[in-house]
Amino acid sequence: MIDIHCHVLPEIDDGAKSLDESMALIHQAIEQGITRIVATPHIHVGIYDNNQQTILGAYSRVQQEIKAQGLPIELRVAAEVRICPEIIMLAKQNQLPFVGDFDEKKVLLLELPSSHLPAGVEKLIDWLINSNILPMIAHPERNRELQRYPDRIKPFQQRGCLFQLTAASLIGDLGDSPKALSQLWIKKKLYTIIGSDCHSIKRRPPKLHQAYSITKELTDDTYATQLVVDNPYLISKRLFS
Numbered sequence: 565m566i567d568i569h570c571h572v573l574p575e576i577d578d579g580a581k582s583l584d585e586s587m588a589l590i591h592q593a594i595e596q597g598i599t600r601i602v603a604t605p606h607i608h609v610g611i612y613d614n615n616q617q618t619i620l621g622a623y624s625r626v627q628q629e630i631k632a633q634g635l636p637i638e639l640r641v642a643a644e645v646r647i648c649p650e651i652i653m654l655a656k657q658n659q660l661p662f663v664g665d666f667d668e669k670k671v672l673l674l675e676l677p678s679s680h681l682p683a684g685v686e687k688l689i690d691w692l693i694n695s696n697i698l699p700m701i702a703h704p705e706r707n708r709e710l711q712r713y714p715d716r717i718k719p720f721q722q723r724g725c726l727f728q729l730t731a732a733s734l735i736g737d738l739g740d741s742p743k744a745l746s747q748l749w750i751k752k753k754l755y756t757i758i759g760s761d762c763h764s765i766k767r768r769p770p771k772l773h774q775a776y777s778i779t780k781e782l783t784d785d786t787y788a789t790q791l792v793v794d795n796p797y798l799i800s801k802r803l804f805s
């Protein structure tokens with residue numbers, strides 16, 4: 565399996581708090597059957613002001629340790645970018661990290677606020693797509709406006725956005741509302757991939773395999789495999805770190 569949404573890099577966001585915790589998460593990922601990770605620390609202007617320098621610095625610490633321990637896992641790096649007006653400037657300056665590409669477009673893991681859909685979100689998405697950047701909406705099932713009005717996902721679908729399900733949502737670790745909405749959408753085959761979105765050993769460990777099993781029960785083997793193997797492989801295959 566391939567996990568293209570996780571917070572395994574140390575000390576640059578609310579994910580791993582130390583290199584030891586990064587390595588514990590990576591050991592758990594390997595036990596789950598994960599062979600490639602794309603680390604996606606937050607870029608959230610004013611909260612987690614990460615950039616290429618901070619991200620690559622943390623990445624190289626983990627990569628060195630993976631090599632030293634001879635672990636059978638490939639580590640790459642991108643980011644989870646919180647939606648904000650500054651995204652346009654970051655895109656123009658080539659400062660946006662991408663989780664890969666799809667349909668000849670760069671794929672941006674784009675995080676919505678958890679409370680609502682911001683005004684102007686559709687215009688921003690149109691601008692990104694016109695700039696050859698395809699948003700992959702991170703865990704839409706966690707957005708409270710979408711929990712109340714699931715049909716408000718339609719403008720994102722109509723524009724061709726990709727969708728990432730967080731494993732813990734479907735399992736039920738994040739509460740009833742994300743679980744119910746992710747069940748509804750997984751049955752409709754809305755999602756493109758499942759990511760662990762793992763943050764810490766205690767708070768949110770990697771549980772991709774459990775989410776795969778639930779998806780298989782709710783849909784079918786082919787779709788479940790697409791979400792954790794085929795699609796994340798296709799998206800991340802040309803990403804080099």
Ligand SMILES: [Fe+2]
Pocket residue numbers: 569570571644702761
């Ligand atoms: Fe995340």
